[in-house]
Structures are given as C-alpha cells and as structure tokens.
Amino acid sequence: MPRALVLYVRWVDALNYRIGRAAMYLLFVLAGVLLWSIIAKAFFRPPLWTQEMAQFTMVGYFVLGGAYALQLGANVRMDLVYSRWSLRRQAMVDAVTVLTMIFFLGVVLFGGIESTLYALEVGERSRTVWRPYMAPIKIVICTGVFLMILQSVAFLIRDIAHLRGKDI
Template structure:
C-alpha cells in the first residue's frame, strides 16, 4: 500500500478516536443540563432552554460518536454468516458492499451541507420559546457525517490492503 493511504487511514482513525473521546465526555454535559433542569423545575422556576439543549447535546453525541463506534466495531451488524468467514472473505464482502454505505453517506452529507448553508444564510432558528440558532448543531451534524464518510473510506483502504495480503 502506498504510504499516503497508510497515513490517511492512521490520521482518520486518530482523529475519529479523539472526536469519540470528546463525544463520550459530552455525556457529562448532558447530565449536567438535565440535572439543572430537574433542580430548577423542583424549585418552581423551570428554565426554557434545558430540554432543547439536552436534545442538541445528545444529537452531537450521536453524530460525533458515530465514526468512533464504527472504528471500534461496536455498530450493529448481522453476524449470521459474517463471523464464520475468514478475514479475506470478510474484506472482500466489505469492499463489495461499502459502496452503498459511501453513497448513502455522500447523499446525507450533501443534504446536511445544503441545510447548513440555509441555516447560516438565513439565521435559521428552532421553533419554540428559546429559539436557539440551528447552525451550530448543523455544523456538528455535517462534521459527524463527514467523519463517518472518511472512516468508511479508511475501512475500504484497509480491506483492499487485506485482500492484497498486507495489514495496515
């Protein structure tokens, strides 16, 4: 495998690992927001922002943590046959099927980018009492989709190397 592909796989996996750690610790922020909301409600002064902020943090956790979950192999997979195959057979099947995932993520990225552009251009806000701007969560959404796309291409490169008898 050319060195640039090996460097790409290592960079993507290192970056996704770091982002996954950030996402993992964002659950502490989520717990803090929910705790604040519960205490404030009990005190009789419910804040209007806690529910939507919790939803935004959870969305960020889900989107940023997606590539990390793929990297660790903790994503859901049907293992009826896959677990019984050799490493080369798995790599071949992955190379043949990853195109559909890359296509799906590409369409998702395109739609997310269009939505992000709209949110930035028009100052889109969420409906409700708090009315937060949508651009920050859409930036996180686009970043998460992009990192999943990059992680899948890293998997593709890794599987092609495995089919050629080399490991990255």
C-alpha cells in the same frame, strides 16, 4: 500499499479516536443540563432551554462519536453467516458494503450541507419558545457525517490492503 494511504488510515484513526473520546464527555454535559432542569423545576421557574439543549447535546454525542463507534466495531452487524467466512471473503463483502455506506453518508452530507447553508443564510431558528439558531447543530451533524465518511474510506483502504495480502 502506498505510504500515503497507510498515513491516511492512521491519521483518520487517530483523529476519530480523539474526537470520539472527547465526545464521550458530552454525556456529562447532558447530565448537567438535565440536573439543572430538575433542580430549576423543583425550586425556581422552569427553564425554557433545557429540553432542547439536552437534545442538541445528545445529537452531538451520537454524531461526533459515530466514527469512533465505527472504528471500534461497536456498530450493529447482522452476523448470520459472516463469521463462518474466511477473512478474505469477509474483506470482499466489507469492501462492497462500505461503498454503499459511503454513498449513503455522502447523500446525507450533501443534504446536511444544503440545510446548513440555508440555516446560515436566513438565520434559521428553532420553532420552540427558546428559539436557538439551528446552524451550530447542523454544522456539528455535518462534521460528524464527514468524519464517518473519512472512517469508511479508511475501512475500504484496509479491506483492499487485506485483499492484496497486506494488512494496515
């Protein structure tokens, strides 16, 4: 395999590993927001922002950790016959299915970018009482989808390398 492709796979793996490990800590942020919500409702005036902030934090956790989950193989795979196939056949099927995933993620990213640009242009805000700006969470979503596309391309390169008899 060309050195540039090997470097790409290693770079994407390292990037998604670091971002995924950092995204794991968003669960602590989520717990803090929910804890504050509980305390504030019990002793003070209920805050308007905690429910939506918890939702935004959870979206960030899932989307930024998505590429890391793909990297670790933590995604759900229906394994009725897959495990019985040879590694070469698995790589062939994976190469085809990853193309489908890249197409799907590309469509999601395209729509996400359009929605983000709209949110930035008009200053879109949530329709809740708190009314936070929507652009930051949309940027996070687009970033996470882009990272999943990068990881999917790395999978495709790995599958092609395996089909050629070389592992990365």
